[in-house]
Amino acid sequence: MVSCIIFYLSLLxxxxxxxxxxxxxxxxxxxxxxxxKIVNNIYKDIEQFKIMNNDNICIPQYxxxxxxxxxxALEEFSLQAPIPDDSKENEFIYDKxxxxxxxxxxxxxxxxxxxxxxxLRDKALKTFKQTLATAEGTEFDAMMQVSSSL
Numbered sequence: 001m002v003s004c005i006i007f008y009l010s011l012l013x014x015x016x017x018x019x020x021x022x023x024x025x026x027x028x029x030x031x032x033x034x035x036x037k038i039v040n041n042i043y044k045d046i047e048q049f050k051i052m053n054n055d056n057i058c059i060p061q062y063x064x065x066x067x068x069x070x071x072x073a074l075e076e077f078s079l080q081a082p083i084p085d086d087s088k089e090n091e092f093i094y095d096k097x098x099x100x101x102x103x104x105x106x107x108x109x110x111x112x113x114x115x116x117x118x119x120l121r122d123k124a125l126k127t128f129k130q131t132l133a134t135a136e137g138t139e140f141d142a143m144m145q146v147s148s149s150l
Contacts, residue, residue, distance in 0.1 A: 031097045034080045066109045
């Protein structure tokens with residue numbers, strides 16, 4: 001899956017260069033190369049989340065881990081990408097690449113997030129039903145048990 005996405009990105013970049021008659025030394029091309037390297041590195045981390053997700057494991061602190069991944073990728077891009085200088089065109093390209101990077105990282109993380117919500121919901125319902133099934137369990141006790149288990 002990851003290699004398929006990387007291939008797709010590379011193909012898009014190649015098509016953009018051909019259409020725009022872009023040279024490999026252009027500002028856009030330099031940014032694209034950096035973007036692809038960062039996405040490739042980040043997707044290795046995202047792949048670990050996917051494995052846990054497919055095994056129906058609730059990922060502890062998933063939100064903060066996702067934020068950290070996204071922020072580190074954006075920071076890495078801003079450190080490695082060439083400075084757009086005073087060129088309005090380069091500033092536009094830089095901003096577009098930042099947006100593209102954020103979308104490329106956020107999309108798979110969002111899919112994992114939705115699965116995590118489902119897993120947490122199932123876990124909460126299971127705990128609620130188990131607590132309610134005990135002889136002394138009331139709905140309030142069950143809700144409190146669910147609240148403390150999440």
